[in-house]
Amino acid sequence: MSQISFPTSTRRRDDRPDTPRLREIHKQRSFASLRSIGALILREMSTTYGRSAAGYFWAVAEPVGGIILLTAIFSLGFRSPPIGTNFAIFYATGVVPFLAYNSISNKLAASIRYSKQLLAYPAVTFVDALIGRVAVNGVTQILVAYLVFTGIVLTQETRTDPQILGIALSFVMMLVLAIGVGTMNCFLFTAFPSWQVVWSIISRPLFLASCIFFVFDDVPEPYRSYLWFNPLIHIIGQMRRSFFPSYVGDYVSAIYVFAVGLGLFVVALALLQRYHRDLLNS
Template sequence: MMALALREMETTYGRSPGGYIWLVLEPVLGITLLTFVFSLAFRAPALGSEFAPFYASGVVPFLLYTDVSIKVAASLTFSQQLLAYPSVTYMDAIFARMLVNVFSQLLVAYVVFTGILLIYDTQGAIDLLRIIQSFCMVIALSFGVGVINCFLRLRFPIWATIWAILNRPMFLISCIFFLFETVPQPYQDFLWYNPLIHVVGEMRAGFYSNYDAPYVSQLYVYGLSLGLAVIGLILLRRFHRELLER
């Protein structure tokens, strides 16, 4: 797993100019652009008085979910040649890529949130436990979605394209730009089943002491994540070798 992790770091970040710098610049530039655009149209965000903390609390966990789930989904094809060695298992490939990208995104989150807290006033003490809980939720979700998609990509090669299309609206419907409470019925009831709603809600409850996010269900997110992960791992254990050899 360590060898696979080092290989992932070298191929993903070591060969491009700037390496990890671009990983940090992506959310920073995205938050800056959102802050600039929405500050022209609105006087204040839905929470607090500054736009940057509001959007950062939504964009950062969303980018972690997107990056980690996509990387985990492609982990077996990424390490396909190495899986020919008996000592390298499919679990090694999945967990090595998972760990590298989770720690990379947590590093990005630390840099972005530290900068946000130093520059802006979040109006109250942050709840570190709820922020950590939000990260745990999104990591579990990313793993579950990534593992089931790993099997589906091997079984149906076109699934990568289909999933990219299905996943595109998630940026708009995951409460990055608005609060869940502002969504009218009956759409609010349907939107509740989007697990990223709960992740972002928990994150914002950690950043804003006056926001409780009572709709957040940790049980739902962890249950969904566990279910997807178990199904995906069972299917991969049974079929991964014959699918890779096709």
């Protein structure tokens, strides 16, 4: 009677996945990415703000001074704001998140062109460049907002009740939208240089169409329904109802802002992942 032999696995012991080795490789790659991000952050600060602390001081003082100057000028013509009794805090709650969004999204849009030489190295990715610019400019804009709001509240009678969690939510909404728009424009500006001119023309009316000088509730129909689709309306509305207890702002939709910002970011990330090498070589 012949003996039946069952097939045995021909896989050798050496072919098995080396889990500790894979973990070590992943850890090394993560550390390399962190070093790249750190180097990009230092490069961003040294080239933009200079190598001294005074450079960063002026980088913060310039937007703070500009906002305070604009607030003082407009306060002379608008003594009775639509909400509250102090025009300075009403205007600041609109212009601060708007300028923060504008600054971060514009910085992100130039990430690839700004770090093009460094991105030629395999250890540096376009994601590192994006994270580095978001980190530096995000912290700067938060500091600017803190100085502006604190200065107005401490020096003037605003009759406001700032809610920290509501203010934080407004900044998170602003950051998500700025990252989404900035990352998408990072691809479009590099792939289609003429889009930068088109975007500059399109985005110019946003300063007036984002309810900085008025409130969304005062806009008549049907323009109010159209204006609702501007995500900045929701960010500024969230900021204002975090300062003014009497302002309901029931039109504010954080979900809508997150959907727009994250949707643009995911699409832009896919496009950059597919074409970033072609963009660097162009």
